[in-house]
Amino acid sequence: MRKFYLIALLAVIYALMLVSYLLTKGSSLLTDISYVLPSLVCSISGFYLLKFYGIGKINSLSVLLIVTGFVFWLVAEILWILLGYLDLSPSLSIADFFYLIAYPFMAAGFWLEIKKGKINWTAKKIAAVFPFLLVLFYFTVYYGIVGSYDPELPLLENVVAMSYGVGDTVLSVMIMLILMVIREYRGGKIFFPWFHTLIGMVLFVAADILYAVYYTAYMEGLWPYRAFDFLWGLAYLFFAYGFFSLGFIIKDVQDKLVLSPVKKEV
Amino acid sequence: MEKDIIIKKATDLIAAYLGDVTAGMYKEHFTTLDEKQIVPILEELLLEVVGPDKAKKQMESFLKL
Numbered sequence: 001m002r003k004f005y006l007i008a009l010l011a012v013i014y015a016l017m018l019v020s021y022l023l024t025k026g027s028s029l030l031t032d033i034s035y036v037l038p039s040l041v042c043s044i045s046g047f048y049l050l051k052f053y054g055i056g057k058i059n060s061l062s063v064l065l066i067v068t069g070f071v072f073w074l075v076a077e078i079l080w081i082l083l084g085y086l087d088l089s090p091s092l093s094i095a096d097f098f099y100l101i102a103y104p105f106m107a108a109g110f111w112l113e114i115k116k117g118k119i120n121w122t123a124k125k126i127a128a129v130f131p132f133l134l135v136l137f138y139f140t141v142y143y144g145i146v147g148s149y150d151p152e153l154p155l156l157e158n159v160v161a162m163s164y165g166v167g168d169t170v171l172s173v174m175i176m177l178i179l180m181v182i183r184e185y186r187g188g189k190i191f192f193p194w195f196h197t198l199i200g201m202v203l204f205v206a207a208d209i210l211y212a213v214y215y216t217a218y219m220e221g222l223w224p225y226r227a228f229d230f231l232w233g234l235a236y237l238f239f240a241y242g243f244f245s246l247g248f249i250i251k252d253v254q255d256k257l258v259l260s261p262v263k264k265e266v
Numbered sequence: 267m268e269k270d271i272i273i274k275k276a277t278d279l280i281a282a283y284l285g286d287v288t289a290g291m292y293k294e295h296f297t298t299l300d301e302k303q304i305v306p307i308l309e310e311l312l313l314e315v316v317g318p319d320k321a322k323k324q325m326e327s328f329l330k331l
Contacts, residue, residue: 052285052287052288053284053285053286053287053288054285054286054287054288054289054290055286057281057286059278059281059282059285059286059289060281060285060286063285116282116283184316184317184319184320184323185316185317185320186317186319187317187318187319188313188314188315188316188317188318188320188321189314189315190283190315190316191317249284249315250284250285250287250288253284253288253311253314253315254287254288254291257288257291257292257295258291260295
């Protein structure tokens with residue numbers, strides 16, 4: 001039942017985003033709120049998970065790092081909106097700092113999760129993963145790094161623009177490695193939450209690449225390029241669904257233990 | 267294997283997938299049990315949480331230690 005309400009809530013948030021964007025076409029308070037809501041729910045899901053997962057010891061570090069990344073992205077999204085209201089360009093601003101700093105935290109968090117998985121690399125596994133990695137690299141490196149370079153822009157702007165591509169390239173590697181880890185969780189309750197988190201990462205990287213390719217059109221607010229926000233929004237909601245679900249699983253395990261009738265044999 | 271060692275290794279494994287809070291709860295629970303009761307509970311938990319393939323691998327490593 002809990003999951004039903006969660007899905008309903010996330011669906012309403014996404015529908016609000018779609019409707020507000022499609023009805024207003026331009027920027028408005030409603031579109032701005034609906035733009036930030038998915039990221040806010042994503043951060044809340046991270047705090048919900050941390051409540052049951054725990055903070056402070058090495059084993060919870062991976063989740064803490066990922067949630068920190070989510071929070072940095074939330075701050076970046078809010079700053080992006082606020083800078084718009086102040087008539088300042090959100091591109092090449094403090095918002096970029098928070099967007100970019102989230103990447104190493106996310107990468108570190110997912111790397112620690114991958115390490116837990118202890119993948120036993122075989123030639124077969126490498127052969128299965130390598131083509132997908134090449135495809136991902138093609139898009140992130142060619143479009144995200146090389147494609148975002150503009151010789152007419154100042155060096156700093158190019159460095160910032162290309163840094164997103166670097167971040168996405170690293171996340172692409174994490175995506176492939178996490179896929180190898182979570183496939184071993186098949187049949188287990190944590191499979192789907194991590195799988196949904198993975199979908200979120202794929203959507204986020206895809207949106208970033210499209211942004212890099214169609215940067216000018218997006219910044220001018222042209223359609224359909226503004227619709228890239230729908231991909232980011234959906235990515236955040238998949239992250240949220242994954243982390244809330246993982247939180248539910250952990251809470252259930254803890255509740256079951258409290259009610260456990262198993263006692264020491266006398 | 268000494269009970270304390272079994273509990274430490276079991277709770278480390280639980281913490282890896284379910285975090286430190288759950289591991290702490292299981293540590294308290296395991297201290298109230300006989301050694302022989304701990305491994306089946308751990309195995310059942312892993313089967314439920316990480317699935318049969320991963321649970322089997324983890325239990326094989328656990329029992330070797």
